[in-house]
Amino acid sequence: MLIILPPSETKAHGGTQGPLDLGSLMFPELNPTREGIGKLLAALDPEEALGVLKLSQKHRAEVEANTLLFSSPTLPAVERYTGVLYDALAAPTLPDSARERLAISSALFGVVSATDLIPHYRLSGTSRLAGATMKSHWGTALRNVLTQLRESGELIIDMRSGAYQNLGKVGGPGAITVRVECVLPDGSRKVVSHFNKSYKGQLARVLALTPQPAASIADVATCAEAAQMRVEVRGQELVLVV
Template identity: 60%
Template structure:
């Protein structure tokens, strides 16, 4: 099983790993795209980057980090990302087997596994670099890389990141309240809880997910599961 998590805008600074080594990353077929995007990002000075990334002066430090993508420190991807989903996931308490089954979608790296060592960066799935969308920059490469995985895939990425590399047979999860309305604010929190519960548990089918204790699932529509919270 492979669970693909969404990235987060918020990330932990620093790290104690060596600078980025593309050849050490999972899904090596994505390296040409990764290198090209890194190269484009580093062509912007900080002021230009802030405009392209549409961030305020308060986040200048994040744009500055993009100038150090190949020289700055790294840390495991699962520790790099922070925020609601990752708080609910609580990576430090997960088993080694759970870590083995987690990956993260990314505008910069396409998709990486939990232990891949990555630097701090700022780049969103909706950003345009030199007027090219992230979807056009990734083309079919993420889809092809994930389709090559001989695994049962649970795709918890948001719509923006799913469009960067759709996986036809992946299971997706919709989160609703008891009135049938889609949960937006706490969507990531509940997906983080679900990922925490099923990672490392030998899940291999939709039925296995539906049988997960502590969760209520209303329906299955094709490969989409609706979780009621």
């Protein structure tokens, strides 16, 4: 079982480990693309980068960090990303066995494991580099490795947002996806937007900590219900009802 989380625009600064080592990352087949995107990103002058990445001057320190992409200190990916989902996940309290079930999507790295060591950077799935979308930069590379993983029998629980799924969807029958809906006073449903990240973080934590990894969407639903979550199964989509 591999749970793929969305990244976060907000990230912890600094690091406790040495510089980026592409060879140590999950899915080494992605390294040519990672290196190509990384070099384009690091080569951007900070002033130019603000325009390319559509950021204001208050983010200047982040685009300056991009220029040090290959030399700055690193942190485990699950500690690098911050925000609502990662608060709910409470990664610092997860044992290594739970972290091994987690991966994180990224415009720069495609997908990395929770324990992969990555630097601080700023790049979004909707960004453009050298005039091309991130989807164009990734081509079929990410799709191929995720599809091969699924075909090997691994259950993939894909919690990525649409922008990151578009960088490389799982081919074939696909992965389990997660949707969060709230019930309105009239009984109708509405997709939860911002706080869906918190619910996904909670579900990811439950699944990462379960003694036996889920092998099907029925198993995922059972784990969620055991944690007092209300869920519905719609094909290969798990709906959290809040």
